[in-house]
Amino acid sequence: MKITELLFFFMLFTSVNPAQTKDFDFSSPINIKKFADFLFCDRDYLRAALEYERLISSEVKDTLLFKIALSYSIIGDYPFAIKYFGKIPYSSSYINEAQLELIKTHYLMNDYYGVRSFYNNSFIKEANKYQLEGNKLFNFSYLFTKDELPSKEKFLSPFNLSEKDEISEYYDWKQDPLYKSSTIAGIMSAIIPGSGKMYVGEIGDGIVAFITTTVFSFIAYDNFKAGHNTRGWIWAGVAALFYGGNIYGSVAAAQVHNAKITFEFNDGLNVFLQKNNYYTPAYGFCDEK
Amino acid sequence: MVFVMKSNYIIFLIILFECTLFAQNSFDEQFNLTKKLYSDENYFDTVTELKRLLFFNPNSEYIYSAYETIGKSYKQGAKFSDAIRYFTLAEINALSVDEIYNSRIDIIRVNILRRTTDRAFKLLDSLEADIRFNDKIDEINYWRGWAFIFADDWENAAVTFAGIDSTIELTVLAKKVDDDLYSVSFAKTISYIIPGAGQIYTGEYISGLLSLGWNILWGYLTIKSFIDERIFDGIVIANFLWLRFYRGNLQNAEKFAKEKNLIISNKAMNYLQFEFKGLKP
Structure with missing residues (x-):
C-alpha cells in the first residue's frame, strides 16, 4: 500500500515538476567561471574573455582581470589588453606580471617608444619582480628604432651569458648595418655600367648590364663609323635606354638590398623575442592539478 | 524489514530520477536557445551556448547535434578548420549511420569550400567505397561534381553531373563553362x-x-x-x-x-x- 502511495505521489510530482523546475543555473558566477576557465584552456580566448567579463560586476578579482587581459593580448586586441592589465591594482599579486605583460603588449603593437616610456615611468617604480626581464626588453627596443644605441657594455649587461653572443651580434649588426648606398650604386653604374649592381652583390646582373650596354654602344659607334647615321642613332637610343636602365636598376637594387637587410634584422629579433616569450613567465593556468 | 529496504530503495531512485529530470529540462531549454540563436544567424553566440551546454552536460543526448551545429556555425563564419574539427567530433559521437554520413558530407563540403579539393575527393571515394552508403551514390556524385567545379575542372564536373538525373541545370552550366574556356x-x-x-x-x-x-x-x-x-x-x-x-x-x-x-x-x-x-x- 505504501509503495503504491509513494508511486502515486511520484507520478503526480513528476507530472507537475517541469513547470516548477528550478533550472540548472548556467549564469551563476561559479558556473560562468568554470566555463570561462574551460574556454581559456581550450584556447578559445575571445569567448573566455567575454565570459570572465560577465563576472566583473559580481566579483572583481585580479586573477579575472589578468586572464581577461591575457586573452585579449593573445588574440591581438591590444587596446583591450592594455585596458585590463592597467586595471590590475597595485596591491595585487599579479601586478609584476601585469607590468611585464604591458611591456610585451607595447612590443606586439610595434610601439617601441611606448615600451621605453612605460618602462621608465611605471615599470621601474611599480614592479618588484622581473626588473631584469624588463631591462632586457627596454634595451631590445633600441634595436628596433633609429635612436642612438647605449654603449655595448650597458646594452648587454642584463642578458645571460648564453644570450650575450647572439645579442652582441644583433648589436653589431645594428651599429654597422650591411646597407649599401643607393647613391654610390648609381654613380658607380654611371661610370662603369653594371658596377653598381656588383657593388650591391648582384654580380650576374652586373655582368649582363655591362655586356648589353657595351655591346649596343659599340654597335652604335660601329654604325656611325661606317656612315650609317640613321642606324647609328637607333642603336645609340637603344644603348642609352640600357645605360639609363642600368643606373636606375642599380639604385633600385641598393634600396631592395637595404629593405631586405632591415626585414631580416627585424625578423630575427622578433623570432628571438617570441622564442623567449618576451621574457614573460609561464603562468600555468591550465596545468593539470 | 525487506519492505522497508525496498521503499528506501524506491525513494532513492525517485530522488535520483528527479535530479536527472531537473537537469534535463534546463539543458533542453539551453539547446532550444541555441537553435533559436542559429536560426537568427547569431553564429558566435550559438557556438558559445553550445559549448556551454556540452561543458556542463558532456554526455547529453544532444551531443551529435551540438557538435554539428557548432561546426555549421564556424563554417558560416568562414572558420573552416574549426568547422572541420567539430564536424569530426560530431562524426565520432554519431549514433546512427545517417549521422555518420551527414558529418562526413559536412566535412567534404567544407573541404570543397576552402578548395582543399584533393581531400574532398579522397573522402568522397571512401564514402563511395563504403557499402553502408550504397543508396547515397547520387548525392556523393553531386558533391563530387561540386568538388570538380571548385578544382576548376568544369569538364569532369559536367560529366559527373550528367550522371545524376536531378542536376540538369548544373550539367548545362558546367558544360557551357567548359565550352567557353580557352585552351x-x-x-x-x-x-x-x-x-x-x-x-x-x-x-x-x-x-x-x-x-x-x-x-x-x-x-x-x-x-x-x-x-x-x-x-x-x-x-x-x-x-x-x-x-x-x-x-x-x-x-x-x-x-x-x-x-x-x-x-x-x-x-x-x-x-x-x-x-x-x-x-x-
Whole structure:
C-alpha cells in the first residue's frame, strides 16, 4: 500500500515538476567561471574573455582581470589588453606580471617608444619582480628604432651569458648595418655600367648590364663609323635606354638590398623575442592539478 | 524489514530520477536557445551556448547535434578548420549511420569550400567505397561534381553531373563553362607558329597585332643583317630584340588565356553563389 502511495505521489510530482523546475543555473558566477576557465584552456580566448567579463560586476578579482587581459593580448586586441592589465591594482599579486605583460603588449603593437616610456615611468617604480626581464626588453627596443644605441657594455649587461653572443651580434649588426648606398650604386653604374649592381652583390646582373650596354654602344659607334647615321642613332637610343636602365636598376637594387637587410634584422629579433616569450613567465593556468 | 529496504530503495531512485529530470529540462531549454540563436544567424553566440551546454552536460543526448551545429556555425563564419574539427567530433559521437554520413558530407563540403579539393575527393571515394552508403551514390556524385567545379575542372564536373538525373541545370552550366574556356596550350602553340595568334584567339586583337608587328620588324632586321653579312648585328638583334619579343608573345598568349578563363570561371561561380537555388557547399 505504501509503495503504491509513494508511486502515486511520484507520478503526480513528476507530472507537475517541469513547470516548477528550478533550472540548472548556467549564469551563476561559479558556473560562468568554470566555463570561462574551460574556454581559456581550450584556447578559445575571445569567448573566455567575454565570459570572465560577465563576472566583473559580481566579483572583481585580479586573477579575472589578468586572464581577461591575457586573452585579449593573445588574440591581438591590444587596446583591450592594455585596458585590463592597467586595471590590475597595485596591491595585487599579479601586478609584476601585469607590468611585464604591458611591456610585451607595447612590443606586439610595434610601439617601441611606448615600451621605453612605460618602462621608465611605471615599470621601474611599480614592479618588484622581473626588473631584469624588463631591462632586457627596454634595451631590445633600441634595436628596433633609429635612436642612438647605449654603449655595448650597458646594452648587454642584463642578458645571460648564453644570450650575450647572439645579442652582441644583433648589436653589431645594428651599429654597422650591411646597407649599401643607393647613391654610390648609381654613380658607380654611371661610370662603369653594371658596377653598381656588383657593388650591391648582384654580380650576374652586373655582368649582363655591362655586356648589353657595351655591346649596343659599340654597335652604335660601329654604325656611325661606317656612315650609317640613321642606324647609328637607333642603336645609340637603344644603348642609352640600357645605360639609363642600368643606373636606375642599380639604385633600385641598393634600396631592395637595404629593405631586405632591415626585414631580416627585424625578423630575427622578433623570432628571438617570441622564442623567449618576451621574457614573460609561464603562468600555468591550465596545468593539470 | 525487506519492505522497508525496498521503499528506501524506491525513494532513492525517485530522488535520483528527479535530479536527472531537473537537469534535463534546463539543458533542453539551453539547446532550444541555441537553435533559436542559429536560426537568427547569431553564429558566435550559438557556438558559445553550445559549448556551454556540452561543458556542463558532456554526455547529453544532444551531443551529435551540438557538435554539428557548432561546426555549421564556424563554417558560416568562414572558420573552416574549426568547422572541420567539430564536424569530426560530431562524426565520432554519431549514433546512427545517417549521422555518420551527414558529418562526413559536412566535412567534404567544407573541404570543397576552402578548395582543399584533393581531400574532398579522397573522402568522397571512401564514402563511395563504403557499402553502408550504397543508396547515397547520387548525392556523393553531386558533391563530387561540386568538388570538380571548385578544382576548376568544369569538364569532369559536367560529366559527373550528367550522371545524376536531378542536376540538369548544373550539367548545362558546367558544360557551357567548359565550352567557353580557352585552351591555354592551344593559345601558346599557335603563338609559337604565328606570333600574336594566341592573343587574337583570346580576343586581344590589338595586343596580338602589335606582337605580330614587332616580331615581323625584328625578324626582318635580323634576316636583313645576315643577308648583308652584318653577322654581329644580326646576332645582337636576334638575341636582344627578336627573341625578347617572340618570348613575350608566348608569355602574353598564356597570360591572356588564363585571365580570360578566370573571368569565365568567376562569372559561373558568381551565378552559383547568388542565383543557383539548389544545395551548395
